[in-house]
Structure formats: structure tokens, C-alpha cells
Amino acid sequence: MNVDGGDRAAILVEGPSDRRAIEAVARRRGRDLRAEGIAVVSMGGVTNIGHFLGRLGQGGRGLRLAGMCDAAEEHYFRRGLERAGYGHVLSRVEMAALGFHVCVEDLEDELIRALGTERVERLLADEGDLASFRVLQKQPAQRDRELGRQLRRFLGSRSGRKARYAGLLVEALDPARLPEPLERVLGHV
Template sequence: MEHFRSAFIAWAAGGRGAPAAAAAARELARGAGLRRVLLVEGGSDRAAVEALAPRLGRDLGSQGVSVVPMGGATNIGRFLELAGPQGLDVEAAGLCDAAEEPFFRRALERAGLGPHPDREALERRGFQVCVADLEDELIRALGTGAVERALAAQGDLRSFRTFQKQPAQRERTIEAQLRRFLGTTSGRKIHYGRTLVEELDLAAVPQPLLRLLDGAGAASGPYGADPAARG
């Protein structure tokens, strides 16, 4: 699956290497028994999803599922195209931030999958929305005390206390400070995407992540056909 993911991302990027990447992605998808791609915005989302899956008893690889970071929500259209009938012809589901929801709706409509006038329709299609983003979901699920303990365990609490004293941060809530801090250093969001998920009580898993992994209301059939659309 790791090799498939790399080839798929290279295919989506286009350029001179795209034809070779496309051929490799198709071959690797067949060899891995790929049946669904979970399209997420970036590496921190992928880290969180892949850390949570085994805690929920899900072996994504054996189930033919690959988590694919797209390098930003605006790339959703290209990845949907390549997942579709003219590409890999597999199901597609995904995860996005609330601010990026319009990109996902428009991309699904352009892909010929019908309009999705509200969030409920989007989620029935299998595309879950974080409010406001994944970090916000995890901070609310854990509580600020647990997040600070995680920072302490990772040796980052002192840096966070210094960050809190910055003029731009002093008037913010601790939730907002934590959310901003997690994105201040390269690699930190990815590290804590995994670390915070490992700290979660499974009874308090954020609903967008839970729905994405348990398939509740998710896509079904080729290219994520919406069961409701089939009547």
C-alpha cells in the first residue's frame, strides 16, 4: 500500500513522470487488492487515521483501503478523477476541514456524482467534515489538560508555555493556542496527529474519524456511489 500511495500521488501530480506513475499505481492497486481510497488533506490527517484504525480493530491494508494525503483540499478533483471509472475504478471517501467543505462539494459535482447541498449529504457520500479541523476535533475530544500532558510527555510543554506568552497568543483561549502551536513547526502536526489519537478514550473518538473508519453512511459501490441516490 505504501508503494501504491506514492505512485498514486505522483500520478496525480502530473508532469513527465505521470504515465509511468499511472501504470505503477494501477499494477500496485491490483496487487494490493485495493477497493477504496480515503482522501485526506495532509500528512497529519493520514497519521491520525492510520493510528486510529488498529485501535478500532481495522486492518486497512488487508481490507484493501489506502489513506492518501492529497497535499491540500483543492486537489480533491484530480484525485477523484483518478479514483473513478477512467482511473482506478475504486470507491472514494475522505476527510476535510470545515473551511474546505465547499471544495469537496464542487469536486464531487464536477465528477458527476451529483449535488451535495448540505453536510449530511456529503457525509452520506463518505466524505466527513472536521469542525473546525482535525486538531480542533482532537483537542475537544481529549480536553486541554490531556493535550498538555501529551506535550509534557513529548518534551514540548516548555515550548508551549513560551508560545503562550507571545503577544499574538495572550488573548486567545487555550484551545486556540494549542491548535496554533501544533502547526508551528515542520512535522509537529503529523507527530501529534498520531500521538493525540493514541491518547484518545475510544468512547470519545471524534465523529468524523469514527464515521470515516467504521463506514457509517459511507460510500458504497463503484466510485463511491451514494446508496440514497440509488433509491
């Protein structure tokens, strides 16, 4: 679980790509989360939110918690927070006040929009993945999709690719253009 006795806070995220992105943003901001007593916890899927809230939050270890999820999984976060006693019928604004932030679609969408599709394609080229991306673009299901959606599909098309690119995309960003959910979740802890 990556949480030890000296931790005072934890950031709960769905998986490894979210964890890598948050850690990369923290580094870009000159923060050492471990030294600050902040664990970034990859929950192994959003449906585990209730378990982690119970073990680490106000009913468990009493850590200050924050988190980030995709828009499609927002209801899991909301329901988990409500069941753990953080409020009832929470709005997105109320969830944000508690430190739990929602990406517009998902983390990859946030990073691609912040970086721009042209820069993401250059990054794919730098990493030797542009030819594979071009193959994906030729697939019938992808041909008519906008470039940003094709890029999101490509990042999720091979095991480990989302996690690998999460840090690379954050590192390529102008520090003034970091996605809001990443900024806010770090600002809460």
C-alpha cells in the first residue's frame, strides 16, 4: 500500500499512470512527497475507494486524504466518500472541497489537452512510438475520430503504456499549463 507510520496524508488514485503523473508534477513543483509524509496510493481500480477511505481516512488511520479520478468513475468516489462519512449527496464542488478532484474525461485527456496534440505526436516520435500510432490511426474504428481521441486510445492500447507516458507528458508540459485536477489534488495535501 505504500503508506507507512510516518505518513500524515495520502493521495488516492486509480492506478499507476495517475500515481506517476502526480509524482512528476510534485517533482516539477520542487516537492518531495515522501519527505513531506505524503503517500501516493494506487488503489488498483476506482472500485476500491471505499476500502482505502476506511483504512486511511477518518475511520482508520486518520490521514488527510485527497484523490483524483476519471469523470466516468466519479460516482464511485462520491459513493465511497458518502459511505465513509464525508457527507451526503456530495456535489463535485463539495468533493473538491474535500480534496477529491475529477478529470474532464480522464488523466490522458487532461494531459493531451494541456500539451496539445502536435506536441504529443512529437513525444511519440521521440519515444519511437509514432509508427505504431500511425498504424492505430488507420484502423477502421479510429479513422474518423479526432486526433486527441486517437492519442488517448493509443496510450491505453498496450499494458504499461499509460503509466510510461504519464510522467513523460507531465515533464513535457509548460509548468504554467499543468492540468487543474493534478494541481488541485497536490494543493490539498
